[in-house]
Amino acid sequence: MKTKILQTPPANTADTLADFSHRLSPLGGMDNVLALTDTVNMMANKAESILSMLSNAFAEDDEVVRPSDDVIFYSLKSISDELADIKAVVSAFHKETAKQRA
Numbered sequence: 001m002k003t004k005i006l007q008t009p010p011a012n013t014a015d016t017l018a019d020f021s022h023r024l025s026p027l028g029g030m031d032n033v034l035a036l037t038d039t040v041n042m043m044a045n046k047a048e049s050i051l052s053m054l055s056n057a058f059a060e061d062d063e064v065v066r067p068s069d070d071v072i073f074y075s076l077k078s079i080s081d082e083l084a085d086i087k088a089v090v091s092a093f094h095k096e097t098a099k100q101r102a
Contacts, residue, residue, distance in 0.1 A: 023085065031100075036093045040086055047082040050075050 025038035054075050057067050067075070 024089070031096060036089065039089055043082050043086045043089070047079045050079050 023039075023043075025035045025042060027035045027038050054067070054072065057064075
């Protein structure tokens, strides 16, 4: 099963859709709980690592150069996007497994 959960909205042709499967678990597929768990863990780890780097930048002494507002904004945006991706992956997994049970 090829999952389309993180693709861009449909345009004129299917050829214009971006394939974001590289953001999913390297275990492959999204039709089993192990792959879903690995994908969510991987995404959560990415978000946590950004938070860790940001918090370390603010925990340093006053002589250390702090990240610019742009860096902070895009770091927080990355975390927000990662959380939206987690929701999309779990939702798509639920829909797919519900179809299989029906």
